[in-house]
Amino acid sequence: MDFELTPEQKEIRAMARDFAEREVAPGSRAFDERQEFPHEVLRKLGATGLLGALVPEAYGGAALDYVSYALAVEELNRVDGSVGITMWAHNSLCTNHIALFGSAEQKARYLPELARGETLGAWGLTEPGSGSDAAAMKSRAVRDGDHFVLDGTKAFITNAGVGRIAVVMAVTDPARGSKGISAFILEKGMPGFSAGTPYRKLGLHASDTAELVLDHVRVPATQLCGALHQGFVNCMQVLEGGRIAMAAMAVGLAQGALDQALAYMKQRSAFGRTLAEFNGLQGMVADMGTEIEAARLLTLRAAALKDAGRPARLAASMAKVFASEVAMRAATKSLQIHGGAGYITEFPIERIFRDAKLTEIGEGTSEVQRMVIAREILG
Numbered sequence: 001m002d003f004e005l006t007p008e009q010k011e012i013r014a015m016a017r018d019f020a021e022r023e024v025a026p027g028s029r030a031f032d033e034r035q036e037f038p039h040e041v042l043r044k045l046g047a048t049g050l051l052g053a054l055v056p057e058a059y060g061g062a063a064l065d066y067v068s069y070a071l072a073v074e075e076l077n078r079v080d081g082s083v084g085i086t087m088w089a090h091n092s093l094c095t096n097h098i099a100l101f102g103s104a105e106q107k108a109r110y111l112p113e114l115a116r117g118e119t120l121g122a123w124g125l126t127e128p129g130s131g132s133d134a135a136a137m138k139s140r141a142v143r144d145g146d147h148f149v150l151d152g153t154k155a156f157i158t159n160a161g162v163g164r165i166a167v168v169m170a171v172t173d174p175a176r177g178s179k180g181i182s183a184f185i186l187e188k189g190m191p192g193f194s195a196g197t198p199y200r201k202l203g204l205h206a207s208d209t210a211e212l213v214l215d216h217v218r219v220p221a222t223q224l225c226g227a228l229h230q231g232f233v234n235c236m237q238v239l240e241g242g243r244i245a246m247a248a249m250a251v252g253l254a255q256g257a258l259d260q261a262l263a264y265m266k267q268r269s270a271f272g273r274t275l276a277e278f279n280g281l282q283g284m285v286a287d288m289g290t291e292i293e294a295a296r297l298l299t300l301r302a303a304a305l306k307d308a309g310r311p312a313r314l315a316a317s318m319a320k321v322f323a324s325e326v327a328m329r330a331a332t333k334s335l336q337i338h339g340g341a342g343y344i345t346e347f348p349i350e351r352i353f354r355d356a357k358l359t360e361i362g363e364g365t366s367e368v369q370r371m372v373i374a375r376e377i378l379g
């Protein structure tokens with residue numbers, strides 16, 4: 001058992017940390033307050049190669065291992081959850097779905113521009129009537145000669161408005177249940193394909209979340225991504241990697257909460273002492289630090305299993321449920337340590353507290369992760 005990162009992994013982490021602190025942190029509060037998508041930050045992130053993290057080099061990607069990718073996701077989220085979730089949905093969901101299951105033509109056509117970050121990607125599984133029970137989706141793709149015609153609505157889709165390309169799941173054979181669902185690559189500009197009005201959210205204000213509307217979208221059958229009726233099965237593989245990245249997102253948010261608590265405790269005084277000198281608060285940061293390290297280890301272990309080509313479903317769900325709940329606990333404790341200052345928007349902990357909640361909901365809720373874990377360990 002080796003807990004040391006390789007020199008290359010340390011380099012990726014340092015690069016992501018430097019980018020987050022230099023290019024992301026200065027604008028985070030303003031973008032959050034204005035509920036504005038940080039296009040320029042994403043453009044610069046593309047230039048680092050991190051928007052092609054999981055894309056093979058042959059298609060212009062960085063072809064990072066999952067451990068490196070998780071470290072980069074953690075560093076971005078440590079500073080800004082909105083930039084973090086944008087990068088996560090683009091890499092782990094849309095781009096990775098095409099990289100894993102797209103045809104050679106689809107990979108050559110879409111991956112290079114996605115990898116460079118010239119185009120952002122979205123991924124539509126959830127619908128207004130089906131989230132945890134995703135296979136109950138109603139969107140339909142009906143064959144019409146050498147085309148498919150898609151109708152339906154996808155809900156809560158990250159990058160729905162800012163993304164030009166989306167992988168969208170639709171039912172191709174209602175009689176086959178989850179084995180009758182297929183994935184399609186859609187492009188903005190295809191008649192009938194559009195994004196709805198962005199939702200107003202509790203947190204992640206600078207990320208773009210909206211519906212994707214499919215109104216009689218007629219696409220050539222060559223837009224099918226992966227085999228016919230295999231879309232849902234393929235989604236499960238996409239989600240396995242996505243859960244590891246969302247666990248890393250939670251670790252980053254939790255670490256950000258701890259960073260903020262430590263800085264505040266050293267500068268704020270009460271009863272003639274700094275907050276850092278109070279035993280009660282020391283116990284809180286000790287618990288936060290310990291839990292964050294445990295969440296990080298679970299996350300990197302799941303990433304290492306994936307890199308080794310070993311089954312990672314159980315490890316991914318364990319990492320995701322644990323890390324996301326650590327993120328909420330750490331954000332709550334850090335806000336408490338800030339006292340009244342934690343409740344106003346001047347300090348980053350207020351934003352982290354709102355952003356962290358998503359990690360317990362997206363990519364499968366905590367209840368769904370526990371269902372997966374129970375199923376795996378019960379056998």
Ligand SMILES: Cc1cc2nc3c(=O)[nH]c(=O)nc-3n(C[C@H](O)[C@H](O)[C@H](O)COP(=O)(O)OP(=O)(O)OC[C@H]3O[C@@H](n4cnc5c(N)ncnc54)[C@H](O)[C@@H]3O)c2cc1C
Nearest residue numbers: 123124125126130131132156157158361362363364365367
């Ligand atoms: C900001 C944001 C970004 C998102 N981005 C994307 C995206 O890019 N692409 C995408 O496809 N989706 C995305 N989602 C959707 C997300 O994955 C779903 O919200 C999530 O899977 C939960 O589904 P739901 O909201 O329909 O909740 P529901 O499934 O309706 O769940 C409601 C409650 O019931 C519980 N529950 C459901 N079934 C069970 C059960 N069997 N046992 C116990 N409890 C159960 C849930 O845990 C939850 O507490 C995003 C959501 C948000 C908020």
